[in-house]
Amino acid sequence: MRTLIVTEKDKSARRIAEILSNGKFGTKKVLNFPVYVFRKDSQEIHVIGLKGHILRVDFPPPYQNWQKVDPKELIDAEIIKVPVNELVLKALKEEVVWADELIVATDFDREGELIGYDAAEEAKRVKAFRSIKRARFSALTPQEIKEAFKNLQDPYLSLALAGEARQEIDLVWGATLTRFLSLASRRLGKHFLSVGRVQSPTLCLLAQREKEIRDFKPTDYWQLKLVLAKNGQQFVVNHEKERFFDHTQVEKIKKKLGEKGLVLEYEVSQRNILPPSPFNTTQFLAAASNIARLSPARAMQIAEDLYMRGLISYPRVDNTVYPASLNFKAVLSFLKKDPAYEEVVQAILSQEKIVPTRGKKHSTDHPPIYPTALPPLDSLRGAEKKIYDLVARRFMATLSPSVEVEDGVVTIEVGGEKFIGKGFRVLKEGWYLAYPFFRRKDEPLPALKKGDWVEVLEVRFEKKQTQPPPRYSSARLVQEMERLGLGTKSTRHQIIQNLFERGYIKGEPIQTTELGMAVAEALMRHMKPVSSPEMTSQLEDEMTEIAEQQKSKEQVVGHSRQLLKSVMKGLEGEKESLRETVKAGIKAEGLIGKCSCGGELRVVVSRKSKKRFVGCSNYFKPDGKQKCSVSYPLPQKGTVASTGEICAFCGAPVVKIINQRKRPWQICLNPDCPSKDFKKEEK
């Protein structure tokens, strides 16, 4: 008997061969693809790993011409399956010819079932099989694998069909609306405007936040702080009223303040800060962005590379709970060989009992991301090193003891007003030793007790502005997408990358471009279903129904097609307005305001100095001679955003400068504006 086992990827093919053969297997190459070979009793077994999906869905060639086909026609068009990679398919078929029994051992989830189904269908086209069976397992452990192959099941057809429904619905909606929007706004070729079940709600989320920021009207407020000292040690306290919206009130208080303050209350308390949970993809991407300053797409690319080199475990994972089978001591013992980690490992091992943290998401797909080997000396550089270090440190942090801190709160009376001071001190470093990235600086209060007198050294009167909600960082966005059920662990970073490539978003934290705003507006107004995450959650429900045979694939896809038809009906006669919306958006990009000559002021980058400034669109008049020489300098760092406002003093446009990690900053563009002299005087 010749048995062929097909898996989703090479790594699992090898692992399965290893487990079923008790380590005694050979490797051969078929068209350069590894095939793992062993014997069991009278059975000859080959294991081959695919590379994910082997087929993808598409429309037949006549539908490929965007100009000649009305997008509406795509809704009911035939859908064909085409090979993703001819070589993989060829290698599979060669093995199929050899075998007389087939076992599908792809991942046990919807997409895995579909990959297995496609593989089995392709195999059946080569020859008839005595049997096609399915091994179901949810982890690549010896127990699970051996059990699964002892209890072979039938393929789970309805689960595969649910996967097909997902593919077809995504294609039909994506292609129809992408083409419609692109044609309507005449954005063709590489400038096409994409629409999709996951990317579009994500864009709308960002656009809504952008709108809130744009519409936000900042209010001035003042803070009153005192620098105090006790026995020469300085500390800062805030007035109990944290924000004053009327500065005359602060002036009054300032006059009352004396040179001494009385301690009314002083409290010190201790608390523990628990170590972080193990890394799943989302948590990892968030940390890579916040700590290593890498985009999710870049971080994922590096993680995949480290995984392929055997240095970290599988990076595409939802699970945040280590399996019982993970040997912590073994990992710690190789980490200990790195001088940078030696002390940390010692601290972990010195605990009476090592208890790893657990996250909220518990599944058995893969273990959370952890280091699997120490990289050879100097083999990693730059970003690779950062990512490995992050994974190693996070792993060690999850096994480390809690951090112990001390909080101090003091209430001090000065001139009849109450001021509050807060102190913070780390008592035991705990997991900070492994993972120091978010360690707060110690800001201890001096030793104080009720009734003590302290000296007032300085009165600080600070003017501030209320802040709009923050922009999403890539890290926050990945987390938000996970929370809303948008995309998967393997696709979220790519979807965000896509939005960047389409020109819908830019920068970090993420800013929605004018084009992105225009597209989002069109989506929310005329393509409602794809503008919200509900389409995905509904699709998930319906796919469960297909898998459980409560609905047929045809029913679900058919219903989805009807809905799309009604969306397209609503778009009839909207082509012109869509085109105008998009056109206006593109024109508005970089626009700062009106020039006194009637021209438009926009951000221009000097060809010579590569520096940016604000220039007028009438710099050259059509006759090529006369010109408007109005220009304003700009700070060279940060994003420049139009506020639509003009300065009350000089009439020049007011812009917002958004600098990473600084608070947004509104300025009048005119460097000689009288308002600036006024401010100098105020200080």
Add this chain to the structure above:
DNA sequence: GCAAGGTC
């Protein structure tokens, strides 16, 4: 040149 989902 369309989507989203696997994997490299």
